[in-house]
Amino acid sequence: MDFELNPEELAFQSAVRKFGDAVLRPNEKRIDTEGEIPREVLAGMAELGLLAMPVPEQYGGIGASAVLTEIAAEEVGRGDFSMATAVFFLLEAGWGSILARHGTEEAKREILPPVCRGKAFLGIGTTEPSGGSDLARLRTEARRDGKEFRIRGEKAFISGVEEAKALGGGHLTLVKDGGGDGFHFLYVPTRSPGITTRRFENMGRMGISTGGIVYDDVRVPERYLVGKEGHGFGCAMEGFSVARTFVAAACVGAAERALEVGAEWIKQREVFGQPLAKFEAIQFEYVDLFTQVEAVKWQCRRAAWLLDRAAAGATPAQRSEVDRTVAAVKLAAPQVAFDTVRRVMMWFGAAGYTKEVGLELGFRGIMSYLVGAEGGLNIMRIILGRELLGKEYVPYK
Ligand SMILES: Cc1cc2nc3c(=O)[nH]c(=O)nc-3n(C[C@H](O)[C@H](O)[C@H](O)COP(=O)(O)OP(=O)(O)OC[C@H]3O[C@@H](n4cnc5c(N)ncnc54)[C@H](O)[C@@H]3O)c2cc1C
Known part of the structure; x- marks a missing residue:
């Protein structure tokens, strides 16, 4: 190793x-x-x-x-x-x-x-106004019509709707097979006729849009099919494993930066005649946070290593290892990062609450990964439960 x-x-x-x-x-x-x-x-x-x-x-x-x-x-x-x-x-x-x-x-x-x-x-479109966790019940449909697919429905909370319009591009979009009982995964250019979009007003990560997409008989050519016709669900899930690993890695980077900023501050900020870092209440908190960040950092690196190994062909046992490692790291890293930023903000006292110190940027941004982006925390727990205890313990039909 x-x-x-x-x-x-x-x-x-x-x-x-x-x-x-x-x-x-x-x-x-x-x-x-x-x-x-x-x-x-x-x-x-x-x-x-x-x-x-x-x-x-x-x-x-x-x-x-x-x-x-x-x-x-x-x-x-x-x-x-x-x-x-x-x-x-x-x-x-x-x-x-x-x-x-x-x-x-x-x-x-x-x-x-x-x-x-x-x-x-290039983005991903799975979530709909009716929900993003239970993707098997999504409603947007695509029907084959000769060499095209015709899409009707609506997606919500989709990152990059405005970027895809402004720059060009689109989203890999998970839809029900209108003529069968499977799912298609289709690349849908956002500038296609029949698409309307709107931007939602988020609380953070303001530099990338999130919004809704309505598909009113949108036609896409069959060459935009990703994976096999009617079997798109697996491709979407494979993509989530990859994207979730990088979400977790970005959270690790943000947490490390918060710790660096925090360490500098507690060494120079004096209260009661000595630097904050000399008070064990603060020093031990710093050390505990460092330990947690370090743990998820290596968990993340291992998830990436497992993805590389699986790309060359995975046995069912190796696939399960990928699923549980990625779910664990997507469950842990955003929480560790959010907790780190929140606690470091406290070391700054009132200054931590200002935009000048800038920790609030991370606070607002990382929160998106707690509420749901790339899958909610409870969905990671459901995946882990399934992989650790067995499919018969999945708490839904
Ligand atoms: C900033 C941002 C960007 C996003 N970008 C994209 C994007 O680019 N593309 C895209 O497709 N989606 C995107 N999403 C949507 C995201 O994938 C969904 O938020 C997520 O899948 C959860 O779906 P939901 O919000 O509809 O919540 P719901 O599915 O309604 O769930 C609500 C809550 O219940 C929990 N929950 C669900 N099922 C269970 C259960 N069985 N047991 C216990 N708890 C449960 C969930 O974890 C969640 O906390 C984005 C979200 C955010 C916040």
């Missing part, structure tokens, strides 16, 4: 950290207030190979392993504390890798290169 990063991984990590310090940090407040990631930031990410980085080179990516992508996700989460850039990063990485794996050759050649250059957006 080797925990050491190889020289290429170390060099890449250092390049992304430098990019985070030089470009993401100085822009994070602007990203939060202007409601979008500036084009020059996306261009910088594309130049570093950070957009949809697991996509193979022939489709514009750098063919990165899940481990290298996980390392980069940590750095992006550390760089833009609002999480908006991390969300953009992980959607492209997670769903780009699924399209590269299961899309048709024509679709990959058409869709992926602009995504990797930051000239188009």
